[in-house]
Amino acid sequence: MTAAREPADPAANVIPIESAPSWSGPEPRPALADRLADGVGAALSGQLGATATRLFGKGWEQRAADGLGFLRRRLTGDYEVDDFGFDRELTEEVFLALLRPLAEKYFRVEVRGAEHIPADGGVLIVANHSGTIPLDALMTQVAVHDHADRHLRMLAADLVFVLPVVNELARKAGHTLACNEDAQTLLERGEVVGVWPEGFKGIGKPFADRYKLQRFGRGGFVASALRAGVPIVPCSIVGAEETYPMIGNFRTLARLLGLPYVPITPTFPWLGPFGAIPLPTKWTIQFGEPIPTDSYPKDAAEDPMLVFNLADQVRETIQHTLYKLLVQRRSVFG
Amino acid sequence: MGKVVLVTGVAHRLGALFAGRIAEQPGVDRVVGVDAGPPPAALPSAVQYAQVDLRRPAIARVIAEHDVDTVVHLHVTALGHGGRALVKENNVIGTMQLLGACQKAPGVRRLVVKSTTAVYGSAPRDPAVFGERMQPKALPVGGFARDAAEVEGYVRGFARRRPDVAVTVLRFANILGPHGDTPLTAYFRLPLLPTALGHDPRLQFVHEDDALEVLRLAALDAPTGTYNVAGDGVLLLSQCARRLGRPTVPLLRPALGLVGRLARQLTAPADRAFSQEQLQLLTHGRVVDTALLRDTFGFTPRWTTPEAFADFAAHVPPGPLPPTRLTAVTDRLTGLLTDHRPTEPEELRPR
Numbered sequence: 001m002t003a004a005r006e007p008a009d010p011a012a013n014v015i016p017i018e019s020a021p022s023w024s025g026p027e028p029r030p031a032l033a034d035r036l037a038d039g040v041g042a043a044l045s046g047q048l049g050a051t052a053t054r055l056f057g058k059g060w061e062q063r064a065a066d067g068l069g070f071l072r073r074r075l076t077g078d079y080e081v082d083d084f085g086f087d088r089e090l091t092e093e094v095f096l097a098l099l100r101p102l103a104e105k106y107f108r109v110e111v112r113g114a115e116h117i118p119a120d121g122g123v124l125i126v127a128n129h130s131g132t133i134p135l136d137a138l139m140t141q142v143a144v145h146d147h148a149d150r151h152l153r154m155l156a157a158d159l160v161f162v163l164p165v166v167n168e169l170a171r172k173a174g175h176t177l178a179c180n181e182d183a184q185t186l187l188e189r190g191e192v193v194g195v196w197p198e199g200f201k202g203i204g205k206p207f208a209d210r211y212k213l214q215r216f217g218r219g220g221f222v223a224s225a226l227r228a229g230v231p232i233v234p235c236s237i238v239g240a241e242e243t244y245p246m247i248g249n250f251r252t253l254a255r256l257l258g259l260p261y262v263p264i265t266p267t268f269p270w271l272g273p274f275g276a277i278p279l280p281t282k283w284t285i286q287f288g289e290p291i292p293t294d295s296y297p298k299d300a301a302e303d304p305m306l307v308f309n310l311a312d313q314v315r316e317t318i319q320h321t322l323y324k325l326l327v328q329r330r331s332v333f334g
Numbered sequence: 335m336g337k338v339v340l341v342t343g344v345a346h347r348l349g350a351l352f353a354g355r356i357a358e359q360p361g362v363d364r365v366v367g368v369d370a371g372p373p374p375a376a377l378p379s380a381v382q383y384a385q386v387d388l389r390r391p392a393i394a395r396v397i398a399e400h401d402v403d404t405v406v407h408l409h410v411t412a413l414g415h416g417g418r419a420l421v422k423e424n425n426v427i428g429t430m431q432l433l434g435a436c437q438k439a440p441g442v443r444r445l446v447v448k449s450t451t452a453v454y455g456s457a458p459r460d461p462a463v464f465g466e467r468m469q470p471k472a473l474p475v476g477g478f479a480r481d482a483a484e485v486e487g488y489v490r491g492f493a494r495r496r497p498d499v500a501v502t503v504l505r506f507a508n509i510l511g512p513h514g515d516t517p518l519t520a521y522f523r524l525p526l527l528p529t530a531l532g533h534d535p536r537l538q539f540v541h542e543d544d545a546l547e548v549l550r551l552a553a554l555d556a557p558t559g560t561y562n563v564a565g566d567g568v569l570l571l572s573q574c575a576r577r578l579g580r581p582t583v584p585l586l587r588p589a590l591g592l593v594g595r596l597a598r599q600l601t602a603p604a605d606r607a608f609s610q611e612q613l614q615l616l617t618h619g620r621v622v623d624t625a626l627l628r629d630t631f632g633f634t635p636r637w638t639t640p641e642a643f644a645d646f647a648a649h650v651p652p653g654p655l656p657p658t659r660l661t662a663v664t665d666r667l668t669g670l671l672t673d674h675r676p677t678e679p680e681e682l683r684p685r
Contacts, residue, residue: 061671065671077577081568182463
């Protein structure tokens, strides 16, 4: 699938037994580890080992050892996160592994133009937003990782960082608050930054307005790209609009809960939790040609006209690509 | 003629260590340590001690008497005896008195003030990485962070009135060392760590040695200005807990606040482990950018955040789930799996 998921050199993943300090140290009574290991060892050399080989195929020991190595690092906190809280190992081994079946099997995402994402250096990916729940953003993250072998660092709404659990997962998956400071820092560090400038206006728009791009905020994303001198890659996502067709909005409830909207779809809330299952639409994610920003003068980010014009150019590109993709599309569930 | 350095807050560990270190510097003639209590036992003999309550104007007399030219103000601290009101008075009124005395002392050429990255607050709607020029969306509501923000305000005022004095403000991340005694180390010494459910804050530490070195450079001739001081890298609270072998007890944020309020009724050190601003830190975390410290001030911390934490962890009693015990289990199992393979030749396997 991708380089990141290929098993590495087998020798590199074997954790030498000497590295366990309590193992080499004086330990008079048989520790739990001993007893456990003796039992498992006896079972493995007997029938169980043979059965496991039959069940899981050859090399299962190595895979199990890799899994234990992962568990060891997680249990002892022996892993790295960056300044933004991005946990590369957890994202690759857990988050992306969980999202990948959804992208490949459920939505059958077709990724086009992944070659427009440079192999290194900063780049700003700007995409259309839709579908009530930001599944489109997560699918784009999978696409960028699997097709361009880069990690997408998304700029998310502040609501994400106010909610418990969600904020923790978002930070570990590499996302940060949509603000100029964070966007610029990430771009200057040479990261792939993803932004959905329509925000809640785009993701929470009624079904009747599907594939009509909403206003692109204040164009702050263009200013960040200009300051960092990185290209802007427009990205058009088709298929996400129909996952949760929003036909109504519980305005009062939304205001009570402090949420931007509480959607009514053909299945939600009528079918209860089953209504939260997205429709299995067929998706296309098209990355467009990069728009360079390094040819502009140094203080271009301070020129509002230029910033608005660039934002409009990006917006038009995405809108036109959307129409083109919609014409090509045979059916929503194709 | 060499420098005469006045160091406030020498009753605290950092103050005493710094006073001892600066006294050994060539070009430093005399070091005067100041604090409110009787002479602290840890103070090196090379440091002259003056028992002055910073809240009284007597500090002006000490500055004049010793002809002080460099003032290192370390008496801005979250700790202290006599409760929060007294600590606040020491921090804020003490700083005002000291700055007032400095303003009237023509001999003072350099002022170094210890502040904290807590002045940026901890909030979910703030940028992930703070630079020195960023203003937090919400100022710290109270506690030590508010004190430090007010102290910095008075220092800015002083710098305007005495442009001939070189002023350096150092915003330290949480200082850790083998024998650190701060609200955060009090928290990490608890057998179980209560955390906010659904939050895993990013924390940054600076090692005591680096803190002392930055202060030393600032007191001698380093560029002036305001600098963030933190070790490279970031640790999540969950990582810290696992490295210490201390299980976490995730509580809903309101419940954690309640625990904090109960704990503040207890005696030390439990009471200081759960101050309001520390609970904010343990919920939302805080990370600062140290590019300015590296490029302009000219100092690169020798200890990274994980290294500083490891040094601290090595000097606290292990928790109920020491990492070594967990690795013993996984390593033994891994060893079995990899040993097991060569002992069973290919042809013996059932087809």
